[in-house]
Amino acid sequence: MTQSLNLDYRAAEPLEGFAQVVALEGNKAWLVPEQTSSCGGCASSSVCGAKGMGTIASRLEARRFQIVNDFNLRPGERVVVGIRENALIKASITAYAIPLCTLLGAGALAQWWAGSDLITMASMFAGLAAGLWLARLVAARLLVRGELAPRFIRRAAPGESCSVE
Amino acid sequence: MKEYVLLMISAALVNNVILARFLGLCSFMGVTTRIDTAVGMGMATTFVITVSSMLDWGVEAFLLQPYSLGYLRTVTFILIIAAAVQFTELIVRKVSPPLFQMLGIYLPLITTNCAVLGVALLLVEGRMNFIGATLFAFASSIGYSLVMVMFAGLRERLALAEIPRMFAGPPIGFIVASLLALAFMGFSGMSAG
Structure with a gap:
């Protein structure tokens, strides 16, 4: 199959994920990542043994993180965050x-x-x-x-x- | 020294965990949509397989074999693997919370990865000494990571290619996996030679 586009495979794309704002603290916002299974979910997620282990609230709470709130975020808002x-x-x-x-x-x-x-x-x-x-x-x-x-x-x-x- | 090098080449390439033994196929298909996630999963699995195999070897040599408890091997190894994953998670969280935020998502998947248990059971069959068993486990997991990264690279390109609709998604993924397995079969000539 021929490639019709000139593609740059080295293009920098951040890894993205969804998170919810749970608290504000001065100029910082605390976020908790949304529930996903460890492998990102798939058609077999209903029968996958790993699903439940990656979704419990305590695990998500442990992965709570902080970002600078320059965007007027409010608690309860869903945002897309990424890492370099x-x-x-x-x-x-x-x-x-x-x-x-x-x-x-x-x-x-x-x-x-x-x-x-x-x-x-x-x-x-x-x-x-x-x-x-x-x-x-x-x-x-x-x-x-x-x-x-x-x-x-x-x-x-x-x-x-x-x-x- | 030579025997350890041959053992590692054999474990990583000739008897590759994924493409020759067909272990760890869930993560092979599930976490290979991007190279960086494949690297993250591969490294986490390498760490857990190596550490849990060291523990498995100790339990096998000092507990299961001396007291003829071989029938408890599978259950014991599953327990050790789960404990090793929990230990890794705890350590990463303590060493660096930001690292845990980034990498913690891969650890639960390793608990249910049959490659970890498979390598531990292969160690018992191999009757190796401690350093041999650890190097075998390490090389097996390097082979696992290598295939994960190669497959992720291929899938990143496939996602941008024009593929007939009926082959798009998992079907072309399985076809590519089978071609990779065929390519890895070439390494079996090394053992025959």
């Missing part, structure tokens, strides 16, 4: 790749040095702890640079929802 392109990749590398690298590095060193399963196991858990500490430092740097903060994109239209393929 590559933010998810940077966050994933910080949270998971750094601890995994230190874990495997510590394990490889211990195996080479001691050759015992128990020592390797203990070293790996120590490496994991060190990696998590390192991840915390990197995450703090990303936060200071504002690379992890969601941004307001627009107010959601009444009845607007995520498009599911």
Whole structure:
């Protein structure tokens, strides 16, 4: 099938999601993401075991976040928020790749040095702890640079929802 | 050293979790609409598979085998996987709340991902030592992430292509998945050779 358009696949598109304004605090607005299943929903959502786990109120409350209210948002309003392109990749590398690298590095060193399963196991858990500490430092740097903060994109239209393929 | 490298290549490419063992197909079709979500899911799964496999190996070696409790293996592993997911969620939330806001959505899906349990059960069959089991689990999950990202890249392009109406959506997705699986079958020649 021929491509009729000149498409730039590297175009920066933010990841978008819906959120509801739940409280105002000075110039800041607190938002809670709307209920979605972990995989964004699909035709099998009614029978998917993951659905219920990603939708309980406590999980959504835990993911409550703050944005600067420059747009006169009011409690109860639905808005579309987005995160910068590559933010998810940077966050994933910080949270998971750094601890995994230190874990495997510590394990490889211990195996080479001691050759015992128990020592390797203990070293790996120590490496994991060190990696998590390192991840915390990197995450703090990303936060200071504002690379992890969601941004307001627009107010959601009444009845607007995520498009599911 | 050489045996570990071969073990990892075998786990990641020759016996790929998704395309050779057909595990984790739910997330393979569900979370691959964008490359960045596929990367997020792949990394979270890699972390959980590696950590839970380490715990599974310990429980198998020090509890299930010595006391002949093999019949409890599946239930025990499911419990360990659920605990590992909860642990990961807790740690990410404590380490960085903004990271949790961004990544927390993928973690519940991993609990019901059969690839995690499948890799843990394969470790038992393989009778590996601890470092071998951990590297096998890590390489299996890298293979899973690799296929997720490749498929997400293909689907991003498919979304913009002119596809006959009857093939649009999941049908073309399954066709592309089957072609990817055929391509990965080429790696089986490495083990034969």
